[in-house]
Amino acid sequence: MDMTGLNMLAGWTTVGDTIMIEQMPIFGGYTGGVEETAICDVATTLASFGLFSGNFHLDGPIHIRWGVTTAKETLQIAAHAAAAIDANTDLLLANQYYPMAGPCTEMCLLETAAQAMVDTASGRELLSGSAAAKGVVQDKTTGMEARVMGAASQATCGMKVSDVNDILAKLVPSYEQYYTCAPAGKTFQECYDVRTVKPTAEYLEVYDKALATLRDFGLDIKQ
Amino acid sequence: MAATRALTIPDVYERFVKGKKVPEATWDYEIIPQNATALKEKYKLNFGDRIIPEDKETMNNLFQAGLEMLVSTGFYCQDLGRVLKISEEELWEGIRKTPTKLILGEGKDIARFYPRHGNSSVKPIIQGGPTGSPISEDVFVQVMQSYAQEGIVDNLVNGVMTTIEGKPAKTKTPYEIRATMAELRAVKEARVRAGRPGMGV
Numbered sequence: 324m325d326m327t328g329l330n331m332l333a334g335w336t337t338v339g340d341t342i343m344i345e346q347m348p349i350f351g352g353y354t355g356g357v358e359e360t361a362i363c364d365v366a367t368t369l370a371s372f373g374l375f376s377g378n379f380h381l382d383g384p385i386h387i388r389w390g391v392t393t394a395k396e397t398l399q400i401a402a403h404a405a406a407a408i409d410a411n412t413d414l415l416l417a418n419q420y421y422p423m424a425g426p427c428t429e430m431c432l433l434e435t436a437a438q439a440m441v442d443t444a445s446g447r448e449l450l451s452g453s454a455a456a457k458g459v460v461q462d463k464t465t466g467m468e469a470r471v472m473g474a475a476s477q478a479t480c481g482m483k484v485s486d487v488n489d490i491l492a493k494l495v496p497s498y499e500q501y502y503t504c505a506p507a508g509k510t511f512q513e514c515y516d517v518r519t520v521k522p523t524a525e526y527l528e529v530y531d532k533a534l535a536t537l538r539d540f541g542l543d544i545k546q
Numbered sequence: 547m548a549a550t551r552a553l554t555i556p557d558v559y560e561r562f563v564k565g566k567k568v569p570e571a572t573w574d575y576e577i578i579p580q581n582a583t584a585l586k587e588k589y590k591l592n593f594g595d596r597i598i599p600e601d602k603e604t605m606n607n608l609f610q611a612g613l614e615m616l617v618s619t620g621f622y623c624q625d626l627g628r629v630l631k632i633s634e635e636e637l638w639e640g641i642r643k644t645p646t647k648l649i650l651g652e653g654k655d656i657a658r659f660y661p662r663h664g665n666s667s668v669k670p671i672i673q674g675g676p677t678g679s680p681i682s683e684d685v686f687v688q689v690m691q692s693y694a695q696e697g698i699v700d701n702l703v704n705g706v707m708t709t710i711e712g713k714p715a716k717t718k719t720p721y722e723i724r725a726t727m728a729e730l731r732a733v734k735e736a737r738v739r740a741g742r743p744g745m746g747v
Binding site for chain 1: 552553554555556558559562574575578579582583585586591592593595596597598599600602604605606608609611612613615616619621622623624625626630632636637638639640641644645646648650659660661662663664665666667668669670671672673674675676677678679680681682685688689691692693694695696698699701703705708739
């Protein structure tokens with residue numbers, strides 16, 4: 324925490340704003356491995372409420388090598404931290420999305436869906452995304468990624484956690500193997516008619532294909 | 547000992563000011579990794595191969611380890627180079643004071659933000675948006691509309707407008723706040739275009 328943050332909090336708490344506190348623990352950084360990073364994730368999440376008057380917390384464990392939230396290790400950290408806090412409090416928990424691949428690619432949609440399954444089944448209350456192409460390339464995010472995030476979450480709700488884990492054991496390696504050569508995808512202007520804000524037929528086909536792949540992995544996802 | 551009350555922001559500031567001086571490198575390279583590793587061993591944490599935990603023991607042990615990490619290690623302020631401490635009782639008082647239900651947005655477009663617990667059959671809130679990704683000024687409204695018009699999306703999160711009136715929205719320049727205000731106007735327009743003017747942002 325720095326003084327700028329504390330000053331902003333002083334203002335927000337005074338006027339009664341709803342306060343979201345964001346923190347993204349780095350797997351492979353100072354905190355080390357998955358268990359150590361999850362411990363620090365729980366600690367800082369609790370600090371958001373106990374020290375900084377947050378109303379809900381936005382997580383986002385990020386992989387030091389890949390710069391994504393969709394890698395197995397970062398999904399594992401997010402899931403364990405959420406489930407631990409969920410089992411012991413009524414705090415409101417959120418997570419954010421940074422897939423490797425860009426929009427209009429099946430890989431991007433599969434990464435987003437995998438994280439939505441994890442966040443939903445580990446008890447989180449809000450899913451925030453998605454910053455495709457690691458959130459660093461201009462205009463490489465679109466509403467279609469949020470559509471798959473929501474659809475995958477809805478399909479996961481109420482499933483047995485062991486069944487969700489079984490699907491993830493197949494789904495996550497299916498895209499992780501392409502991290503070194505992930506498709507860059509297309510810009511918003513290439514994915515949508517900018518005047519009507521309708522997605523292109525090409526993106527709708529990619530979306531349908533991604534849903535078919537998710538069904539093949541065992542997720543009963545609807546259009 | 548019972549807590550006097552949950553800590554306020556001024557309380558936190560006072561504790562930082564009176565906290566122990568610690569070099570940032572010592573905090574980052576020694577205190578955090580050493581304490582995290584010690585707690586991993588104390589609570590025998592090993593996540594194995596499953597992504598989502600399936601047993602309560604792991605969940606409870608991780609919660610206790612995280613709580614102990616915060617209480618025993620404290621929290622660092624890099625501007626002051628000092629560490630504050632919070633007791634377990636004060637932490638729980640803060641958690642108890644936190645609202646467990648929130649309403650995001652206004653009117654017919656509200657999203658109810660309530661605890662789910664486990665893999666509930668209740669869908670989480672879907673917050674759509676670029677999540678801080680850089681977005682061109684000339685398509686900012688359309689990008690945000692692409693999220694607002696999705697039926698599954700309940701709430702919005704902004705991208706970052708990269709220019710304002712053609713100038714880079716650089717931090718610590720007047721363009722930074724002008725771009726931020728332009729983002730807010732653009733999101734309002736996107737919500738109206740999508741027919742959901744009360745959506746939360």
